[in-house]
Amino acid sequence: MTTVDVHVVRVFTDPTGAFGNPLGIVDGRQVPLESRQALAAQLGYSETVFIDDPAAGVLQIFTPLAQMPFAGHPTVGAAWWLHSQGYEASVLRVPAGEIPVTRDGDLTSVRAHSTWGSTFTWHQLESAAEVLAASPRDYSAGHTYLWSWLNEPTGTIRSRMFAPAMGIEEDEATGSAATQLTAHLGRNLHVIQGAGSHLHTTLLEDGWTTAGGRVVPEPSRVVDLPPTHLLS
Structure with a gap:
Protein backbone atom coordinates (compact mmCIF):
# COMPACT_ATOMS: atom_id res chain seq x y z
CA MET A 1 0.00 0.00 0.00
CA THR A 2 1.32 3.45 -0.94
CA THR A 3 0.85 6.53 1.22
CA VAL A 4 0.32 10.21 0.50
CA ASP A 5 1.13 12.99 2.97
CA VAL A 6 -1.67 15.47 3.56
CA HIS A 7 -0.75 18.78 5.18
CA VAL A 8 -3.60 20.40 7.07
CA VAL A 9 -4.21 24.04 7.98
CA ARG A 10 -7.17 25.98 9.38
CA VAL A 11 -8.03 29.08 7.38
CA PHE A 12 -9.83 32.25 8.57
CA THR A 13 -9.31 31.65 12.29
CA ASP A 14 -10.29 34.25 14.86
CA PRO A 15 -7.53 36.45 16.40
CA THR A 16 -6.75 33.78 19.00
CA GLY A 17 -6.26 31.04 16.39
CA ALA A 18 -9.57 29.35 17.14
CA PHE A 19 -12.16 28.18 14.60
CA GLY A 20 -11.25 28.39 10.91
CA ASN A 21 -12.00 26.09 7.99
CA PRO A 22 -9.79 22.97 7.70
CA LEU A 23 -7.99 22.54 4.39
CA GLY A 24 -6.11 19.53 3.05
CA ILE A 25 -2.98 20.30 1.02
CA VAL A 26 -1.50 17.55 -1.18
CA ASP A 27 1.54 17.39 -3.45
CA GLY A 28 -0.24 17.13 -6.80
CA GLN A 37 -11.72 13.68 -6.81
CA ALA A 38 -11.69 10.34 -5.00
CA LEU A 39 -8.96 11.50 -2.64
CA ALA A 40 -10.82 14.73 -1.85
CA ALA A 41 -13.91 12.69 -1.03
CA GLN A 42 -11.88 10.33 1.13
CA LEU A 43 -10.32 13.20 3.10
CA GLY A 44 -13.72 14.79 3.71
CA TYR A 45 -12.67 18.44 3.94
CA SER A 46 -14.90 21.06 2.35
CA GLU A 47 -11.97 21.59 -0.04
CA THR A 48 -8.65 19.92 -0.76
CA VAL A 49 -5.84 21.62 -2.71
CA PHE A 50 -3.47 19.76 -5.03
CA ILE A 51 -0.29 21.77 -5.62
CA ASP A 52 1.22 20.85 -8.99
CA ASP A 53 4.04 23.42 -9.08
CA PRO A 54 4.85 25.01 -5.71
CA ALA A 55 7.38 27.47 -7.14
CA ALA A 56 4.86 28.81 -9.68
CA GLY A 57 1.83 28.51 -7.39
CA VAL A 58 -0.08 26.19 -9.74
CA LEU A 59 -2.87 24.30 -7.99
CA GLN A 60 -6.27 22.66 -8.33
CA ILE A 61 -9.16 22.71 -5.83
CA PHE A 62 -11.63 19.90 -5.18
CA THR A 63 -14.66 19.60 -2.92
CA PRO A 64 -15.79 16.06 -2.01
CA LEU A 65 -17.95 16.07 -5.16
CA ALA A 66 -16.50 18.47 -7.74
CA GLN A 67 -13.54 20.52 -8.91
CA MET A 68 -13.71 24.29 -8.27
CA PRO A 69 -12.13 26.89 -10.59
CA PHE A 70 -11.68 29.18 -7.57
CA ALA A 71 -12.41 29.17 -3.86
CA GLY A 72 -11.34 31.58 -1.15
CA HIS A 73 -10.23 29.52 1.82
CA PRO A 74 -8.19 27.04 -0.27
CA THR A 75 -6.25 29.82 -2.01
CA VAL A 76 -5.61 31.75 1.21
CA GLY A 77 -4.55 28.54 2.95
CA ALA A 78 -2.34 27.40 0.07
CA ALA A 79 -0.68 30.82 -0.14
CA TRP A 80 0.09 30.78 3.59
CA TRP A 81 1.38 27.20 3.48
CA LEU A 82 3.62 27.78 0.46
CA HIS A 83 5.10 30.84 2.16
CA SER A 84 5.70 28.76 5.32
CA GLN A 85 7.62 26.25 3.17
CA GLY A 86 9.93 28.93 1.78
CA TYR A 87 8.19 29.66 -1.52
CA GLU A 88 7.54 33.30 -2.47
CA ALA A 89 3.94 32.50 -3.51
CA SER A 90 3.17 36.06 -4.59
CA VAL A 91 0.81 34.74 -7.28
CA LEU A 92 -1.33 31.60 -7.36
CA ARG A 93 -2.55 30.06 -10.59
CA VAL A 94 -5.91 28.27 -10.56
CA PRO A 95 -8.32 27.44 -13.43
CA ALA A 96 -10.19 30.74 -12.88
CA GLY A 97 -7.04 32.81 -13.42
CA GLU A 98 -4.02 34.33 -11.67
CA ILE A 99 -4.47 35.34 -8.04
CA PRO A 100 -2.09 37.90 -6.50
CA VAL A 101 -1.28 37.26 -2.84
CA THR A 102 -0.56 39.91 -0.19
CA ARG A 103 0.49 39.64 3.46
CA ASP A 104 -0.10 42.19 6.21
CA GLY A 105 1.02 41.07 9.63
CA ASP A 106 -0.75 37.78 10.37
CA LEU A 107 -3.29 38.25 7.57
CA THR A 108 -2.85 36.50 4.20
CA SER A 109 -5.11 37.80 1.41
CA VAL A 110 -5.87 36.86 -2.18
CA ARG A 111 -7.21 39.08 -4.95
CA ALA A 112 -10.14 37.63 -6.91
CA HIS A 113 -13.00 38.73 -9.11
CA SER A 114 -16.49 38.65 -7.67
CA THR A 115 -17.74 36.62 -10.67
CA TRP A 116 -15.48 33.72 -9.71
CA GLY A 117 -16.56 30.93 -7.44
CA SER A 118 -19.93 29.33 -6.86
CA THR A 119 -23.37 30.80 -7.48
CA PHE A 120 -25.09 31.52 -4.18
CA THR A 121 -28.67 31.94 -3.09
CA TRP A 122 -28.58 34.90 -0.70
CA HIS A 123 -30.78 35.35 2.36
CA GLN A 124 -30.37 38.51 4.40
CA LEU A 125 -31.97 37.85 7.79
CA GLU A 126 -33.07 40.31 10.45
CA SER A 127 -30.63 39.28 13.16
CA ALA A 128 -27.58 37.20 13.96
CA ALA A 129 -29.79 35.07 16.20
CA GLU A 130 -31.82 34.03 13.15
CA VAL A 131 -28.64 33.15 11.27
CA LEU A 132 -27.38 31.04 14.15
CA ALA A 133 -30.72 29.28 14.60
CA ALA A 134 -30.96 28.15 10.95
CA SER A 135 -30.72 24.45 10.12
CA PRO A 136 -28.84 23.15 7.06
CA ARG A 137 -31.67 20.63 6.60
CA ASP A 138 -33.95 23.49 5.58
CA TYR A 139 -31.68 24.47 2.66
CA SER A 140 -31.08 21.43 0.49
CA ALA A 141 -30.33 22.90 -2.95
CA GLY A 142 -27.29 24.71 -4.30
CA HIS A 143 -25.15 27.04 -2.21
CA THR A 144 -27.20 28.96 0.36
CA TYR A 145 -25.66 31.93 2.16
CA LEU A 146 -27.40 33.39 5.20
CA TRP A 147 -26.25 36.69 6.66
CA SER A 148 -27.22 39.61 8.84
CA TRP A 149 -25.57 42.78 10.04
CA LEU A 150 -23.80 42.63 13.38
CA ASN A 151 -22.59 46.22 13.07
CA GLU A 152 -23.53 47.92 9.81
CA PRO A 153 -21.44 51.08 10.35
CA THR A 154 -18.27 48.97 10.72
CA GLY A 155 -19.25 46.52 7.97
CA THR A 156 -19.38 43.51 10.30
CA ILE A 157 -21.75 40.67 9.41
CA ARG A 158 -22.70 37.25 10.82
CA SER A 159 -23.11 34.48 8.26
CA ARG A 160 -23.42 30.76 7.52
CA MET A 161 -23.24 28.80 4.26
CA PHE A 162 -24.88 25.47 3.36
CA ALA A 163 -24.07 23.38 0.27
CA PRO A 164 -25.29 19.80 0.79
CA ALA A 165 -25.50 19.23 -2.96
CA MET A 166 -21.71 19.66 -3.06
CA GLY A 167 -21.19 17.26 -0.16
CA ILE A 168 -20.81 20.15 2.31
CA GLU A 169 -23.59 20.34 4.86
CA GLU A 170 -22.13 23.57 6.26
CA ASP A 171 -19.01 25.41 5.18
CA GLU A 172 -17.19 27.01 8.10
CA ALA A 173 -15.73 29.91 6.09
CA THR A 174 -16.46 30.81 2.45
CA GLY A 175 -14.09 33.30 0.88
CA SER A 176 -15.73 33.41 -2.55
CA ALA A 177 -19.10 34.30 -0.98
CA ALA A 178 -17.44 37.04 1.03
CA THR A 179 -15.91 38.53 -2.14
CA GLN A 180 -19.28 38.45 -3.94
CA LEU A 181 -21.11 40.07 -1.03
CA THR A 182 -18.38 42.71 -0.80
CA ALA A 183 -18.92 43.63 -4.45
CA HIS A 184 -22.71 43.57 -4.07
CA LEU A 185 -22.75 45.82 -1.00
CA GLY A 186 -19.97 48.03 -2.37
CA ARG A 187 -17.92 48.12 0.83
CA ASN A 188 -15.23 46.37 2.83
CA LEU A 189 -16.50 43.66 5.18
CA HIS A 190 -15.54 41.83 8.33
CA VAL A 191 -17.35 38.50 8.12
CA ILE A 192 -17.85 36.21 11.10
CA GLN A 193 -19.04 32.89 9.71
CA GLY A 194 -19.94 29.44 10.96
CA ALA A 195 -18.86 28.64 14.49
CA GLY A 196 -16.69 31.76 14.67
CA SER A 197 -14.32 32.09 11.71
CA HIS A 198 -13.18 35.58 10.67
CA LEU A 199 -12.79 36.83 7.07
CA HIS A 200 -11.69 40.31 6.02
CA THR A 201 -12.46 41.71 2.57
CA THR A 202 -11.49 44.85 0.67
CA LEU A 203 -13.43 46.34 -2.23
CA LEU A 204 -11.26 47.19 -5.23
CA GLU A 205 -12.35 48.34 -8.71
CA ASP A 206 -14.45 46.73 -11.46
CA GLY A 207 -15.63 43.77 -9.39
CA TRP A 208 -12.22 42.92 -7.95
CA THR A 209 -11.88 42.32 -4.23
CA THR A 210 -9.50 40.80 -1.73
CA ALA A 211 -10.36 38.19 0.89
CA GLY A 212 -8.01 37.39 3.71
CA GLY A 213 -7.55 36.06 7.18
CA ARG A 214 -5.37 34.17 9.60
CA VAL A 215 -4.09 30.63 9.02
CA VAL A 216 -2.75 28.12 11.56
CA PRO A 217 -1.21 24.68 10.97
CA GLU A 218 -2.76 21.41 12.12
CA PRO A 219 -1.13 17.97 12.41
CA SER A 220 -0.48 16.35 9.05
CA ARG A 221 -2.15 13.14 7.92
CA VAL A 222 -0.90 10.11 6.03
CA VAL A 223 -3.46 8.46 3.76
CA ASP A 224 -3.20 4.98 2.28
CA LEU A 225 -4.23 4.74 -1.37
CA PRO A 226 -4.51 1.78 -3.71
CA PRO A 227 -1.55 1.61 -6.12
CA THR A 228 -3.74 2.64 -9.06
CA HIS A 229 -4.30 6.05 -7.43
CA LEU A 230 -0.62 6.96 -7.52
CA LEU A 231 1.67 8.02 -10.30
CA SER A 232 4.39 5.50 -11.05
Missing part, protein backbone atom coordinates in the same frame (compact mmCIF):
# COMPACT_ATOMS: atom_id res chain seq x y z
CA ARG A 29 2.80 15.51 -8.37
CA GLN A 30 1.96 12.39 -6.35
CA VAL A 31 -1.69 12.07 -7.39
CA PRO A 32 -2.89 11.87 -11.02
CA LEU A 33 -5.77 14.03 -12.19
CA GLU A 34 -8.20 11.13 -12.44
CA SER A 35 -7.67 10.21 -8.76
CA ARG A 36 -7.96 13.64 -7.14
Whole structure:
Protein backbone atom coordinates (compact mmCIF):
# COMPACT_ATOMS: atom_id res chain seq x y z
CA MET A 1 0.00 0.00 0.00
CA THR A 2 1.32 3.45 -0.94
CA THR A 3 0.85 6.53 1.22
CA VAL A 4 0.32 10.21 0.50
CA ASP A 5 1.13 12.99 2.97
CA VAL A 6 -1.67 15.47 3.56
CA HIS A 7 -0.75 18.78 5.18
CA VAL A 8 -3.60 20.40 7.07
CA VAL A 9 -4.21 24.04 7.98
CA ARG A 10 -7.17 25.98 9.38
CA VAL A 11 -8.03 29.08 7.38
CA PHE A 12 -9.83 32.25 8.57
CA THR A 13 -9.31 31.65 12.29
CA ASP A 14 -10.29 34.25 14.86
CA PRO A 15 -7.53 36.45 16.40
CA THR A 16 -6.75 33.78 19.00
CA GLY A 17 -6.26 31.04 16.39
CA ALA A 18 -9.57 29.35 17.14
CA PHE A 19 -12.16 28.18 14.60
CA GLY A 20 -11.25 28.39 10.91
CA ASN A 21 -12.00 26.09 7.99
CA PRO A 22 -9.79 22.97 7.70
CA LEU A 23 -7.99 22.54 4.39
CA GLY A 24 -6.11 19.53 3.05
CA ILE A 25 -2.98 20.30 1.02
CA VAL A 26 -1.50 17.55 -1.18
CA ASP A 27 1.54 17.39 -3.45
CA GLY A 28 -0.24 17.13 -6.80
CA ARG A 29 2.80 15.51 -8.37
CA GLN A 30 1.96 12.39 -6.35
CA VAL A 31 -1.69 12.07 -7.39
CA PRO A 32 -2.89 11.87 -11.02
CA LEU A 33 -5.77 14.03 -12.19
CA GLU A 34 -8.20 11.13 -12.44
CA SER A 35 -7.67 10.21 -8.76
CA ARG A 36 -7.96 13.64 -7.14
CA GLN A 37 -11.72 13.68 -6.81
CA ALA A 38 -11.69 10.34 -5.00
CA LEU A 39 -8.96 11.50 -2.64
CA ALA A 40 -10.82 14.73 -1.85
CA ALA A 41 -13.91 12.69 -1.03
CA GLN A 42 -11.88 10.33 1.13
CA LEU A 43 -10.32 13.20 3.10
CA GLY A 44 -13.72 14.79 3.71
CA TYR A 45 -12.67 18.44 3.94
CA SER A 46 -14.90 21.06 2.35
CA GLU A 47 -11.97 21.59 -0.04
CA THR A 48 -8.65 19.92 -0.76
CA VAL A 49 -5.84 21.62 -2.71
CA PHE A 50 -3.47 19.76 -5.03
CA ILE A 51 -0.29 21.77 -5.62
CA ASP A 52 1.22 20.85 -8.99
CA ASP A 53 4.04 23.42 -9.08
CA PRO A 54 4.85 25.01 -5.71
CA ALA A 55 7.38 27.47 -7.14
CA ALA A 56 4.86 28.81 -9.68
CA GLY A 57 1.83 28.51 -7.39
CA VAL A 58 -0.08 26.19 -9.74
CA LEU A 59 -2.87 24.30 -7.99
CA GLN A 60 -6.27 22.66 -8.33
CA ILE A 61 -9.16 22.71 -5.83
CA PHE A 62 -11.63 19.90 -5.18
CA THR A 63 -14.66 19.60 -2.92
CA PRO A 64 -15.79 16.06 -2.01
CA LEU A 65 -17.95 16.07 -5.16
CA ALA A 66 -16.50 18.47 -7.74
CA GLN A 67 -13.54 20.52 -8.91
CA MET A 68 -13.71 24.29 -8.27
CA PRO A 69 -12.13 26.89 -10.59
CA PHE A 70 -11.68 29.18 -7.57
CA ALA A 71 -12.41 29.17 -3.86
CA GLY A 72 -11.34 31.58 -1.15
CA HIS A 73 -10.23 29.52 1.82
CA PRO A 74 -8.19 27.04 -0.27
CA THR A 75 -6.25 29.82 -2.01
CA VAL A 76 -5.61 31.75 1.21
CA GLY A 77 -4.55 28.54 2.95
CA ALA A 78 -2.34 27.40 0.07
CA ALA A 79 -0.68 30.82 -0.14
CA TRP A 80 0.09 30.78 3.59
CA TRP A 81 1.38 27.20 3.48
CA LEU A 82 3.62 27.78 0.46
CA HIS A 83 5.10 30.84 2.16
CA SER A 84 5.70 28.76 5.32
CA GLN A 85 7.62 26.25 3.17
CA GLY A 86 9.93 28.93 1.78
CA TYR A 87 8.19 29.66 -1.52
CA GLU A 88 7.54 33.30 -2.47
CA ALA A 89 3.94 32.50 -3.51
CA SER A 90 3.17 36.06 -4.59
CA VAL A 91 0.81 34.74 -7.28
CA LEU A 92 -1.33 31.60 -7.36
CA ARG A 93 -2.55 30.06 -10.59
CA VAL A 94 -5.91 28.27 -10.56
CA PRO A 95 -8.32 27.44 -13.43
CA ALA A 96 -10.19 30.74 -12.88
CA GLY A 97 -7.04 32.81 -13.42
CA GLU A 98 -4.02 34.33 -11.67
CA ILE A 99 -4.47 35.34 -8.04
CA PRO A 100 -2.09 37.90 -6.50
CA VAL A 101 -1.28 37.26 -2.84
CA THR A 102 -0.56 39.91 -0.19
CA ARG A 103 0.49 39.64 3.46
CA ASP A 104 -0.10 42.19 6.21
CA GLY A 105 1.02 41.07 9.63
CA ASP A 106 -0.75 37.78 10.37
CA LEU A 107 -3.29 38.25 7.57
CA THR A 108 -2.85 36.50 4.20
CA SER A 109 -5.11 37.80 1.41
CA VAL A 110 -5.87 36.86 -2.18
CA ARG A 111 -7.21 39.08 -4.95
CA ALA A 112 -10.14 37.63 -6.91
CA HIS A 113 -13.00 38.73 -9.11
CA SER A 114 -16.49 38.65 -7.67
CA THR A 115 -17.74 36.62 -10.67
CA TRP A 116 -15.48 33.72 -9.71
CA GLY A 117 -16.56 30.93 -7.44
CA SER A 118 -19.93 29.33 -6.86
CA THR A 119 -23.37 30.80 -7.48
CA PHE A 120 -25.09 31.52 -4.18
CA THR A 121 -28.67 31.94 -3.09
CA TRP A 122 -28.58 34.90 -0.70
CA HIS A 123 -30.78 35.35 2.36
CA GLN A 124 -30.37 38.51 4.40
CA LEU A 125 -31.97 37.85 7.79
CA GLU A 126 -33.07 40.31 10.45
CA SER A 127 -30.63 39.28 13.16
CA ALA A 128 -27.58 37.20 13.96
CA ALA A 129 -29.79 35.07 16.20
CA GLU A 130 -31.82 34.03 13.15
CA VAL A 131 -28.64 33.15 11.27
CA LEU A 132 -27.38 31.04 14.15
CA ALA A 133 -30.72 29.28 14.60
CA ALA A 134 -30.96 28.15 10.95
CA SER A 135 -30.72 24.45 10.12
CA PRO A 136 -28.84 23.15 7.06
CA ARG A 137 -31.67 20.63 6.60
CA ASP A 138 -33.95 23.49 5.58
CA TYR A 139 -31.68 24.47 2.66
CA SER A 140 -31.08 21.43 0.49
CA ALA A 141 -30.33 22.90 -2.95
CA GLY A 142 -27.29 24.71 -4.30
CA HIS A 143 -25.15 27.04 -2.21
CA THR A 144 -27.20 28.96 0.36
CA TYR A 145 -25.66 31.93 2.16
CA LEU A 146 -27.40 33.39 5.20
CA TRP A 147 -26.25 36.69 6.66
CA SER A 148 -27.22 39.61 8.84
CA TRP A 149 -25.57 42.78 10.04
CA LEU A 150 -23.80 42.63 13.38
CA ASN A 151 -22.59 46.22 13.07
CA GLU A 152 -23.53 47.92 9.81
CA PRO A 153 -21.44 51.08 10.35
CA THR A 154 -18.27 48.97 10.72
CA GLY A 155 -19.25 46.52 7.97
CA THR A 156 -19.38 43.51 10.30
CA ILE A 157 -21.75 40.67 9.41
CA ARG A 158 -22.70 37.25 10.82
CA SER A 159 -23.11 34.48 8.26
CA ARG A 160 -23.42 30.76 7.52
CA MET A 161 -23.24 28.80 4.26
CA PHE A 162 -24.88 25.47 3.36
CA ALA A 163 -24.07 23.38 0.27
CA PRO A 164 -25.29 19.80 0.79
CA ALA A 165 -25.50 19.23 -2.96
CA MET A 166 -21.71 19.66 -3.06
CA GLY A 167 -21.19 17.26 -0.16
CA ILE A 168 -20.81 20.15 2.31
CA GLU A 169 -23.59 20.34 4.86
CA GLU A 170 -22.13 23.57 6.26
CA ASP A 171 -19.01 25.41 5.18
CA GLU A 172 -17.19 27.01 8.10
CA ALA A 173 -15.73 29.91 6.09
CA THR A 174 -16.46 30.81 2.45
CA GLY A 175 -14.09 33.30 0.88
CA SER A 176 -15.73 33.41 -2.55
CA ALA A 177 -19.10 34.30 -0.98
CA ALA A 178 -17.44 37.04 1.03
CA THR A 179 -15.91 38.53 -2.14
CA GLN A 180 -19.28 38.45 -3.94
CA LEU A 181 -21.11 40.07 -1.03
CA THR A 182 -18.38 42.71 -0.80
CA ALA A 183 -18.92 43.63 -4.45
CA HIS A 184 -22.71 43.57 -4.07
CA LEU A 185 -22.75 45.82 -1.00
CA GLY A 186 -19.97 48.03 -2.37
CA ARG A 187 -17.92 48.12 0.83
CA ASN A 188 -15.23 46.37 2.83
CA LEU A 189 -16.50 43.66 5.18
CA HIS A 190 -15.54 41.83 8.33
CA VAL A 191 -17.35 38.50 8.12
CA ILE A 192 -17.85 36.21 11.10
CA GLN A 193 -19.04 32.89 9.71
CA GLY A 194 -19.94 29.44 10.96
CA ALA A 195 -18.86 28.64 14.49
CA GLY A 196 -16.69 31.76 14.67
CA SER A 197 -14.32 32.09 11.71
CA HIS A 198 -13.18 35.58 10.67
CA LEU A 199 -12.79 36.83 7.07
CA HIS A 200 -11.69 40.31 6.02
CA THR A 201 -12.46 41.71 2.57
CA THR A 202 -11.49 44.85 0.67
CA LEU A 203 -13.43 46.34 -2.23
CA LEU A 204 -11.26 47.19 -5.23
CA GLU A 205 -12.35 48.34 -8.71
CA ASP A 206 -14.45 46.73 -11.46
CA GLY A 207 -15.63 43.77 -9.39
CA TRP A 208 -12.22 42.92 -7.95
CA THR A 209 -11.88 42.32 -4.23
CA THR A 210 -9.50 40.80 -1.73
CA ALA A 211 -10.36 38.19 0.89
CA GLY A 212 -8.01 37.39 3.71
CA GLY A 213 -7.55 36.06 7.18
CA ARG A 214 -5.37 34.17 9.60
CA VAL A 215 -4.09 30.63 9.02
CA VAL A 216 -2.75 28.12 11.56
CA PRO A 217 -1.21 24.68 10.97
CA GLU A 218 -2.76 21.41 12.12
CA PRO A 219 -1.13 17.97 12.41
CA SER A 220 -0.48 16.35 9.05
CA ARG A 221 -2.15 13.14 7.92
CA VAL A 222 -0.90 10.11 6.03
CA VAL A 223 -3.46 8.46 3.76
CA ASP A 224 -3.20 4.98 2.28
CA LEU A 225 -4.23 4.74 -1.37
CA PRO A 226 -4.51 1.78 -3.71
CA PRO A 227 -1.55 1.61 -6.12
CA THR A 228 -3.74 2.64 -9.06
CA HIS A 229 -4.30 6.05 -7.43
CA LEU A 230 -0.62 6.96 -7.52
CA LEU A 231 1.67 8.02 -10.30
CA SER A 232 4.39 5.50 -11.05
